[in-house]
Amino acid sequence: MPNPGRGRAEIPNPAVAAVGQGGPTIALRDVMKRFRTSRGDFYVAVHSLTFDVAGGEFCAIVGPTGSGKSTTLNLIAGLDTPSRGQAFVLGQPVTGPNAGVGYMFQTDAVFPWKNVLANVATGPLYRGAGREEAVRRAREWIGRVGLAGFGDRYPSQLSGGMRKRVALAQTLINEPAVLLMDEPFASLDVQTRTMMENELLELWSGTSASVVFVTHDLEEAIALADRVLVFTAAPATLKRSYEIDLPRPRNVTEVRFDPRFTQLYEHIWQDLRDEAVIAYERSLQQVRS
Amino acid sequence: MSGLSNKSGLSPRPVEALTAEEQAAEVADRRRARLERFWQGAIFVFIVGGWEISARTGVADPFFFGQPSGVIATIWRWSTRGTPQGPLWQHVVVTLEEAVLAFCIGVVIGVVAGFALGRNRMLAAAFGPYIRMGNAIPRVILGSIFVIWLGLDMASKVALGVTLVFFIVFFNAFQGVREVDPNLVNNARLLGAGPRQLSFDVMLPAALGWIISSLHTSFGFALVGAVVGEFLGATHGLGYLVASAQGAFNANGVFAAMAILSVVALIADFLVTRLERRLTPWRQTATRSSL
Ligand SMILES: Nc1ncnc2c1ncn2[C@@H]1O[C@H](COP(=O)(O)OP(=O)(O)OP(=O)(O)O)[C@@H](O)[C@H]1O
Ligand SMILES: [Mg+2]
Numbered sequence: 001m002p003n004p005g006r007g008r009a010e011i012p013n014p015a016v017a018a019v020g021q022g023g024p025t026i027a028l029r030d031v032m033k034r035f036r037t038s039r040g041d042f043y044v045a046v047h048s049l050t051f052d053v054a055g056g057e058f059c060a061i062v063g064p065t066g067s068g069k070s071t072t073l074n075l076i077a078g079l080d081t082p083s084r085g086q087a088f089v090l091g092q093p094v095t096g097p098n099a100g101v102g103y104m105f106q107t108d109a110v111f112p113w114k115n116v117l118a119n120v121a122t123g124p125l126y127r128g129a130g131r132e133e134a135v136r137r138a139r140e141w142i143g144r145v146g147l148a149g150f151g152d153r154y155p156s157q158l159s160g161g162m163r164k165r166v167a168l169a170q171t172l173i174n175e176p177a178v179l180l181m182d183e184p185f186a187s188l189d190v191q192t193r194t195m196m197e198n199e200l201l202e203l204w205s206g207t208s209a210s211v212v213f214v215t216h217d218l219e220e221a222i223a224l225a226d227r228v229l230v231f232t233a234a235p236a237t238l239k240r241s242y243e244i245d246l247p248r249p250r251n252v253t254e255v256r257f258d259p260r261f262t263q264l265y266e267h268i269w270q271d272l273r274d275e276a277v278i279a280y281e282r283s284l285q286q287v288r289s
Numbered sequence: 290m291s292g293l294s295n296k297s298g299l300s301p302r303p304v305e306a307l308t309a310e311e312q313a314a315e316v317a318d319r320r321r322a323r324l325e326r327f328w329q330g331a332i333f334v335f336i337v338g339g340w341e342i343s344a345r346t347g348v349a350d351p352f353f354f355g356q357p358s359g360v361i362a363t364i365w366r367w368s369t370r371g372t373p374q375g376p377l378w379q380h381v382v383v384t385l386e387e388a389v390l391a392f393c394i395g396v397v398i399g400v401v402a403g404f405a406l407g408r409n410r411m412l413a414a415a416f417g418p419y420i421r422m423g424n425a426i427p428r429v430i431l432g433s434i435f436v437i438w439l440g441l442d443m444a445s446k447v448a449l450g451v452t453l454v455f456f457i458v459f460f461n462a463f464q465g466v467r468e469v470d471p472n473l474v475n476n477a478r479l480l481g482a483g484p485r486q487l488s489f490d491v492m493l494p495a496a497l498g499w500i501i502s503s504l505h506t507s508f509g510f511a512l513v514g515a516v517v518g519e520f521l522g523a524t525h526g527l528g529y530l531v532a533s534a535q536g537a538f539n540a541n542g543v544f545a546a547m548a549i550l551s552v553v554a555l556i557a558d559f560l561v562t563r564l565e566r567r568l569t570p571w572r573q574t575a576t577r578s579s580l
Contacts, residue, residue: 079475097478109476113494113571122490126481154571174480 023091024052025178025210026076031085033071044235045071049085051229051238055177058204058211060221062272063231063239064279069214070106073180076212077103089178099127102176102209104184110155110166116142117151119166123174141169144203161192168196172203179204179211186216197224197252205249218272222264223252230271233279242268355540363545374533375525377549383525385553387443387515391450392508399455399507400500403462407496408488413463424456429517436522446523450514454507461503465496498572501565508557516550527553 031049034042046068053059061069074080075087078094078101087094089101110119121138125131142151145165155163164184171179185193201224204211215221221228225244232239244264246255255261307315337357343349344356351359367377374380406413406420432449439445469492477491519528527546534542 077475077479079478099481101479103476103479105472105476107472109470109472111473111477111491111494113497113569115571122477123480126477126483126486126490156571170480 024088025055025057025090026053026212027088028052028072028075029086029088031072031075031082031087033068033075033080034083046231046236048237051241053178053210053212055210056208058213058224058226059229060213060215060225060227061229061231062215062218062221062268063236064233064272064276065216066234066279067231067236067275068234069231069236070182073103073182073212073214076178077101077180079103098178099174100177101180102171102174102178103180104164104167104171104182106182106186106214108155108163108167110163110170112155115152115154116147116158116166119155120169120173122170127174137173138169141173145169145199161188161196164188164196168200168203172207175207175209177209179209181211181213183215184213185220193220194253200224201250201252218265218268219256220252222246222261222268223250223255228268230268230275233275233282239275240271351540352538353540355544359541360544360548363539363541364548367545372530374530380526380530381549381553383443384512384515384519384527384550387446387518387526388450388508388511388557390443391447391514392454392511394447395451395454395507395511396458396504398451399458400462402455403459403464403500404466404488404493404496407463407466408492420456420459423452424460428453428514429521432514432518432521435518441522441524446515446518446526446528449518450511453510453514457503457507457510458500461499462496465499466492468499469495497569501568504561504565505558508561509554512550512554512557 028049028051032044032047034044034047037043049072061072063069071080075082076089076094078087078089078096078098081095089098092098111122114122117135117138120141121134124134124137129137139151142148145168147162147165147169150158150162155166158166167184185196188196197220211225213221213224218228222244228242228244230239230242231237242264246258246260246264340349340354341357344351344354344359371377372380402420406416428449431452432445435445435448439448473491473495474487477487482491515526516528516531519526520532521528523529523532527550530546531543534540534546
């Protein structure tokens with residue numbers, strides 16, 4: 001396979017044509033990312049990664065810990081550059097943070113010195129909206145994520161679930177064409193989590209955004225997504241892609257009782273468990289050596 | 290009533306009378322607070338009383354060690370009839386003026402330099418070693434040089450104070466910028482922040498905690514700079530009062546000037562705490578609203 005990453009912008013690139021206008025919203029072409037370790041050699045986080053996400057598609061990524069899921073999102077977001085290969089968003093090669101991309105991070109990233117209203121209004125203000133306009137839209141989104149009346153609270157005065165809602169509103173207010181979410185609800189209790197998942201589906205159905213949703217929880221992945229990508233243990237790559245043909249609109253609680261859900265779950269679980277076992281054995285080996 | 294009011298989670302419960310346990314806990318809290326204040330007072334009485342007694346019984350010669358009653362008498366005399374070197378308030382004002390000037394100049398230069406070097410690796414690498422070297426110079430020696438260069442006026446004291454304040458604020462601002470959570474920076478970049486917005490809307494507030502925590506120490510050092518500078522050579526100020534009292538072998542005078550200095554320092558510390566609350570409302574609101 002030709003290596004599109006070599007000829008960055010100047011040289012005509014066959015991959016660019018392939019993912020040009022009207023193509024997939026996100027495209028990764030033979031992407032590899034490696035990090036230099038403290039010993040001086042390289043650690044390959046992901047390699048040979050090629051997949052597309054279509055416009056308006058909800059795509060979930062599952063894989064054992066350390067399989068480069070966060071790294072993949074960082075590459076799509078333009079926070080990191082691939083060591084080899086190329087990522088494309090909206091038909092353009094990714095060279096840095098892209099205005100069309102929203103990212104909910106694995107760890108809390110709301111600004112502790114801003115109250116809820118200012119946090120949510122941050123995006124529009126950075127993008128040149130007037131103060132009044134930004135505040136008006138922020139209030140709208142605060143209401144939409146169920147935080148009406150909490151606008152003047154600081155993040156330290158909110159519960160973990162409420163902080164996630166702030167982060168969600170902060171990201172969605174920019175109306176991103178691509179929404180990246182890195183285990184956004186992992187730290188929440190089951191009830192709050194289910195509620196947030198349903199809210200996310202409802203908010204998303206009102207947009208045409210493509211979503212890449214990373215999670216450890218296979219049930220969550222199947223309940224939410226149109227497609228589930230399973231990553232292998234490190235050095236990670238895409239193992240298999242599963243279409244989730246459950247009907248929409250979905251309720252994440254009810255869909256779990258669908259016989260088709262159980263069938264899909266068992267199927268994907270086999271795959272995932274194999275990788276988890278490999279990852280676990282490898283970590284044991286590392287401890288021994 | 291208690292059963293029903295639970296159902297609507299949002300409406301606050303009506304204020305209920307304290308239970309016996311809560312009341313007992315509050316009483317115990319208040320008793321402990323009183324006991325703490327008692328011990329604070331007791332230690333003061335013990336030290337000052339012991340000093341006074343040993344001065345009166347001749348255990349400690351009051352000529353060398355002074356005497357609390359003499360110190361109080363000196364402060365009283367100075368504030369009512371002025372010091373041998375002029376009215377007391379003049380000396381206090383001069384020292385404060387020098388300290389505040391040194392503080393403001395040092396903080397501004399320190400924040401700007403720390404911020405610039407924290408943001409720019411090249412600058413940090415180029416200037417870093419020299420700044421560390423500058424910080425290693427003993428400041429008292431600098432004080433003597435400043436008196437020679439800038440004379441006996443305020444300028445030499447302010448300069449000494451600035452060299453003390455600058456380094457404290459600089460290192461804190463630098464560290465603050467370097468330790469900004471990379472997640473917050475990434476989040477801001479994806480929300481659309483440009484370099485200016487990253488600097489002033491993310492890095493600066495994130496580093497503010499570090500900078501502010503250095504303000505307490507630096508005002509103390511600004512005072513030290515002023516007083517040491519006055520001690521080395523001046524015509525006004527609390528340090529000059531100390532030097533004069535020392536020249537006249539007046540131990541009570543030295544202690545009196547020291548006592549006045551500590552009161553000034555305490556008031557300044559209180560004001561800096563107020564400033565801190567104003568500048569970082571996101572930290573205090575939780576405790577303030579519970580008061
Ligand atoms: N900046 C970096 N420098 C060195 N190694 C890194 C860096 N970022 C990630 N890695 C390594 O790359 C691998 C993949 O990391 P990544 O965070 O993408 O995993 P993940 O799939 O998101 O894991 P988790 O599910 O636990 O979040 C890890 O082994 C990690 O140690
Ligand atoms: Mg991760």
